[in-house]
Amino acid sequence: MSTPTATAAAPVRIAVIGAGLMGREVASAFGRWFALLDCPVRPELVAVCDVNAAALDWFRQVPTVRHFDTDHRVLLARPDVDAVYVAVPHHLHEALYLDVLRAGKDLFAEKPFGLDLAAARRIRDEAVKLGRFVRVSSEFPFLPGAQRAFQLARSGALGRLLEVRCAFLHSSDLDPAKPINWKRQNKFCGEAGVMNDLGLHVAHLPLRLGWKPTTVYAQLQKIYSTRPDGKGGTAPCDTWDNATLHTTATIGGHPVPLTLEMKRLAPTETNTWIFEVLGTDHGVRFSTKEPKTLWRYTRTPEQTWSKTDLGFGTPFKTITGHIFEPGFPDILQQMWAAFLAERDGLLGDRFGCATPDEAVAHHEIWTAALASHHEQKIAHLG
Structure with missing residues (x-):
């Protein structure tokens, strides 16, 4: 250190x-x-x-x-x-x-x-x-809604977990006329494609909660094989565009379905980050599509979802009033505050940035996903 x-x-x-x-x-x-x-x-x-x-x-x-x-x-x-x-x-x-x-x-x-x-x-x-x-770097867990959802998931108050869904969705690549860039070519982005590009955003909270998959069945898609090269011609676009991983994680001693979605071609989605955990007693859902809203489910005779509008409840306090809502520049600053505080041993019980071990673990999931897709069968992680 x-x-x-x-x-x-x-x-x-x-x-x-x-x-x-x-x-x-x-x-x-x-x-x-x-x-x-x-x-x-x-x-x-x-x-x-x-x-x-x-x-x-x-x-x-x-x-x-x-x-x-x-x-x-x-x-x-x-x-x-x-x-x-x-x-x-x-x-x-x-x-x-x-x-x-x-x-x-x-x-x-x-x-x-x-x-x-x-x-x-x-x-x-x-x-x-x-x-x-x-x-x-992984910014989205520093949003107030993500923090509240993480705390509820960690608390054990949800009951026996039924399923978990984590996703990060884009739509900009739906346009076939969008010029090629380095993220759309394996030699620059890596064979894992969209999983390399968006995956840590999706895997950060599950891995921090100790929910590492033990099995993976991957459905990977390459939608457009070429794109304009910006010079009047075309260039190969050989990365995976969309990835849906059906995985199993052992949570509370039980196997739980954990779905990980990373998509560049997801109609109507603009940088949409989703974290949802359903249990037998309660559930929680947060999405950047509703950036100030936390959804919670409670098992009652009518099994209802309720919503709470959240304010500016970031891990590090700021001058901003509670009634306002944070955006990307705010959570980027929060992430950097966590990095610097932890570097000096002063983070305390606040949420910390993704660790090298977590980064390695997320690569292990993508490696298993590539094997699963190639062999068209479930891959097992050690």
Whole structure:
């Protein structure tokens, strides 16, 4: 475990490798850090790296950034960097993550934590060997509704569990004219396709609850085999677009159906994250389609669902009034607060970011799913 580096006067100095969408979101989250009331650690974005020099220009408006690099090795050699966030295509994860760790920096990694299971295990094992603090990005569990649903699922109050459903659904790929990008090609995204891209969002809460599948039957779909290449031609689109995994997890000593869904072609869905647990006594359901609503079921003669409108009840308190509702920038900031607090041993009983072991475990599920689909039979996890 790393030595704590931050005090009220000495923030944790963060670097970003990958100056795209998520890197800019991180800069925004740090710029609003004063909105947090009880986070014991303060970050400062000091360095940004991208092979595309033009991508660095946006960060020149961030007053704390003093290093703009196009070679990540130059950035990692800088002594005024404590931890690094890396947001790059999946095929680059292993090499860059290992370079970060071997440079003596802590790592906030992006999903899926390597192109495949073997890569994820090598990254995790190197972090353990070097004693570096590593966590993996997964934002949606930090929503108030997700937190309440997680707490109810963990409490044991639902009775004997009947079934669990976890899903993350997109619809943008329904348009066949959408140009190809790296997430739609196996050589960049990985053979697991949409499971690599969206899977940790789906698996984070079940794995944190100890609900790792023991069996998997996978239904995988490739919908469009080609897409426009942006240059007047077409390019192969060879990743799995949709994945539905029918799994079994042992919960409370009993086998329970656990469905995991990851889809890029799900009509009407825009970044819809779902967590639903049904038991004999109670049930709970939360979806980002209704971001401030928590649904709860109670076994009564009429077996009704009731809903509660939630306010701004995030793990780390903020200046925002309870009547408002959080959005993605808020939960991204909450996730970073959890990363920094846990890095300094100050997380307490708050919810923590996805761990390297959980990232490896989710790769184990996708590896079993690929085998299940290929062999058209149930795959067993050890």
